[in-house]
Amino acid sequence: MTDAKTELPDAAASDPVALGWMTGFPPPADKAVTYADGSFRSFPQLRWSWSNVRQIVPTVNVWRGPGPASPLPRADVDLDGVAVTTMGGETISFAEALAQTFADGLVVLHRGKLVYERYFGALKPHQPHIGMSVTKSFTGTLAGILVADGLVDPAAPVTHYVPELAAGAFGDASVAEVMDMTTGLAYSEIYTDPKSDVWALRRANGMAPPLPGVPQLSLLEYLTTVAKQGEHGRVFAYKTVNTDVLAWILRRASGLSLSELLSTRIWQPMGAEEDAYYHVDRLGIESGGGGLNTTTRDLARFGELMRNRGAFNGRQIFPANVADDIARGGDPAKFAPAGYATLPGWSYRNQWWVSHNAHGAYMARGVYGQALYIDPKAEMVIARYASHPAAGNVANDPISLPAWMAVARHLMG
Amino acid sequence: MTDAKTELPDAAASDPVALGWMTGFPPPADKAVTYADGSFRSFPQLRWSWSNVRQIVPTVNVWRGPGPASPLPRADVDLDGVAVTTMGGETISFAEALAQTFADGLVVLHRGKLVYERYFGALKPHQPHIGMSVTKSFTGTLAGILVADGLVDPAAPVTHYVPELAAGAFGDASVAEVMDMTTGLAYSEIYTDPKSDVWALRRANGMAPPLPGVPQLSLLEYLTTVAKQGEHGRVFAYKTVNTDVLAWILRRASGLSLSELLSTRIWQPMGAEEDAYYHVDRLGIESGGGGLNTTTRDLARFGELMRNRGAFNGRQIFPANVADDIARGGDPAKFAPAGYATLPGWSYRNQWWVSHNAHGAYMARGVYGQALYIDPKAEMVIARYASHPAAGNVANDPISLPAWMAVARHLMG
Incomplete structure (x- = not known):
């Protein structure tokens, strides 16, 4: 079936297993998904790719450590039939909402119990899926932890940690402005426009092949080229390069790679079930803005760790204030001018999206429907990995956000 | 210090951590090890690379499953001072033998107990290291398992499983000839010669960048280009393409990828401590001839599984005859003409090297000093991963083989 609005195949019709993408030994030419020809990024091929990023590009491991996985006690609740009224006014079932948002994996925890878990497409429970910009919320949380450690000062200039950035846009930005994305940057992030700056970032971070005859910049080299536009500190403007700069601040402040930081400060203590991984640039540097891949369950564990204000798996993993500061959110007045139609009254705080709704909900969000x-x-x-045909979450928010609230109400009884 | 014979830095002087290869955020240009410029394959850079292959090229996971790691009870024995008399007549300590062979990781098991374990260079206990042609012995063992299953017939022609190979060298070869590498192939495997066919194989299997302007072949496409030379079945001739063909036979016979086969038939049941991985070609197909990366301990576990004739971790993982058939070896008369100076009287059987010595020892062997x-x-x-400056094991055998025997005698008391 095709979707009437997009004229693209729907979730069932684009199922990567049914379509046979990358199946067979070898996959036939018309079922191959490769890096060199960019097909891994096209729909419906990305329904395979986002569950198999390490087969496409080089990656670095985030070790879960030698211990057992933290328990996720099961208490199944059948949510399939929960009624969801979309922003468009249509009423559909929760199961249908998952299909319409091209979910690959979904885990719902309620009071720490695993109440609902589903996998679709090319994803399996033990398999990492790319988080896209959900990655940013991990980077932000690690930043909060290093602030609590006293290793990072939000009031300090970015150049205190990364002097190489002095000549560009970040030369007069503070760490706090980078954390909250209130920098003024001449950088465009339009996923559908191949001339948008986000493509130059992708060529630098390893997720797009270099242009023929053009030297491949490393991630840091690319960040030095970003120019200033407007003023810092005024309004929220969502630009991935901020998070990549923040990741550089964390590396310089800690002397550790992002993968080592995530492993030692979160992944090992929270008892992740599987290793995670980042894709890396030509120098082995992680994409802190979009390169993290985890299992759906481990993403849910991270959510539970945040919900419990840093306490999980029998210990206080980071100070409660790191989570509290995020949950409180930023300034909605700085957020409003960005004009997110599906996120009225929200704010952005330290790489998280904060709803300020009656439930105090907040989110990690990544393109193609990645959500915590x-x-x-x-x-x-709720942890959801997805492979929606549209990058921008405005395409799935009208279904997703009411769905999360409908499930919340159902579980509250 | 430099080695007097090779004029290359010795193990201490080439230590990748001390030299700072790929350390710093980012590593400085003169400490970078990258795929595009081929530096990852040069010495001493390869002292970093062989412990970090997934940061260089795309890979696929070999899942260890959800269970606990199989126990490796410790019973430390200090082997550092064991005297080793090299083939050259020099007497050195075992610790010195490890340094002179550029060991990255070494695990010795005696009667199933972990008696000695050391890590050097860029390797850590939980980190996978590339096995190079040690990979072949995994492929061969999996072939033995599928033969025992009745899924693969050694007497069948290769083309029964892989008809695409009909026109080339493998068109009239049997599965058994491929398993034992007694095919006659116009294929040269000279690691020091950039015009050797092994480089074309590497470009196809993903471990070398494509030549500019030349379409990148997949692994299977490359295998169809290999021509016959001489006769099949006469003598042993070590050519990696045999193992890659064998891997294709296994995929076609089982309907599973090599990584799925290794995970389900060996890695999960033996209780591997960490996931393993293969590097893959542009279509996601594993290099069955040289692409497997494991931790040193997990390589030792696989050795213990072989030593115990398929029984390990409380169960019979594969029939004893699969291991017995390998341990018995092949025909030394077919092996002798290959002229391995350090391996007199040895044979090759189903991708393993068999000594026929008084201890009945047999080995998995990979370039740069990889050994089981x-x-x-x-x-x-004994499992050893290494990053020797010379690819060919003839460079380390004069130390390694007497060292293994010296340790064996020491442990026998």
């Missing part, structure tokens, strides 16, 4: 939704009032966490 | 040594009489297994 934390609802403190409902004591609920 | 199984000594049934001494009830000993």
